[in-house]
Amino acid sequence: MRVVLATLGTLGDVHPFIALALGMQARGHVPVFAGAESVHGIAERHGIEFHPVRPDGPQLIADTGMDEGQIARAIATDFDFIVNRVLVPYAEVTLADLQPVVAGADMVLASSFSIHARIAAQAAGVPLASALLQPITLLSAEDPPVLTRGETALVTLRRWFGPGAVRPLLRLAERRYAKGLRPFAAMRKAVGAPPFAGNEVLAGPLAVDRAIGLWSPAFFPAPGDVPPSFAQTGFVFYDGGFAGEGLSAEIEAFLAAGPPPLVFTLGSMAVYAEDGFYAASAEAARRLGRRAVLLVGEDLMERHRHLAGDTVLVAGYAPHSQIFPRAAAVIGHGGIGTTGQAIRAGVPQLVCPIFGDQFDNAARIERAGLGLSLPKRRYTSARASAAITRLLASATIAEQARKAGMAIAAEDGVGRALDALGLGKLG
DSSP states (O other), X not given: OEEEEEOOSSHHHHHHHHHHHHHHHHTTOEEEEEEOGGGHHXXXXXXXXXXXXXXXXXXXXXXXXXXXXXXXXXXXXXXHHIIIIIITTTHHHHHXXXXXXXXXXXXXXXXXXXXXXXXXXXXXXXXXXXXXXXXGGGOOSSSOOOBGGXXXXXXXXXXXXXXXXXXXXXXXXXXXXXXXXXXXXXXXHHHTXXXXXXXXXXXXXXXXXEEEEOSOTTTOOOOTTOOTTEEEOOOXXXXXXXXXXXXXXXXXHHHHTSSOOEEEEOTXXXXXXXXXXXXXXXXXXXXXXXXXXXXXXXXXXXXXXXXXXXXXXXXXXXXXXXXGXXXXXXXXXXXHHHHHHHHHHTOOEEEOOOSTHHHXXXXXXHHTTSEEEOOGGGOOHHHHHHHHHHHHHXXXXXXXXXXXXXXXXXXXHHHHHHHHTTOXXXX
């Protein structure tokens, strides 16, 4: 089968789709990656057919007049920015890029924000599936999400009054964020796609032929109110987003020179809006007498190089699958890619959420006994060192993290996902 994989976002959004594409190749199917031009090199490296879809990062920077840090901060503080400055303004060109690719497909697999891919598939009559990367996308009343900035009102309401009290509020949230998505209703009509009465971002990903949940039950088992179309299949991992698959010689030498370090990371986007995170982290590590690796992003090495010392290594990037298992703990932003890699590594983690799903991921890490959380807006060297001290002192968290890592090692997330999509082995 020829399967179009459509996604946009950071490496945490892209990597799972690359993992699935490689799995499809191994089973004899033909994956076609449709995404930002920045992904072209990754796809080309693995012989995956690639089609660019606008906008990409440089175009957003040029059109908005904002730099990477300003865009990262805008996304972190305003959900409407994604809708009003990314999804809607480029809707026509994004759809135009996708339509010819989708027309020749046997299936389309879209991410939550890939509204245009869903519309293109439905207009063309191509079977449509969604890949959900994090639990918050379920909008479950049985197990409600923790909202932006860590608001737990829905969780409390569920505990006091049951899921029936939560459902109306979830529907209200859908309607609140549907107003800015009205242009997509006109787009559906223009291209002959069926109308959709729900919220294209929040409800759309579940209103498909099949939705797969790409996270492990060791992190969060799916609740009982998921739709029949949903299947939880487990984490899928890919870790080759930058050229060079292994750890650098500098990192290898640092790891070999002493005990396991603390590893601090903000993924591939939040590094541009780190606002003192790395300086506070280096100071926290020194307070604790711990070695540390700061993963600051390849573009920002010069900005942070002064933080390096005998016990602190500043590096641009390292494959999480290779450095996390050698860490004493992972301190990250709570992006689902970073979070999943830390769980797989079997190490404790301190989650420092910034925006969106990261607060929900942080709450679920704590609930699963896999780590602690400290919102980045409250992150200082003193608070970080205190939280890391508690984290490393907990034998319970260490054991739970070890067990979760073993559970994920035994899973075949890619195989289960492809089976759920009906993409069996050929021949």
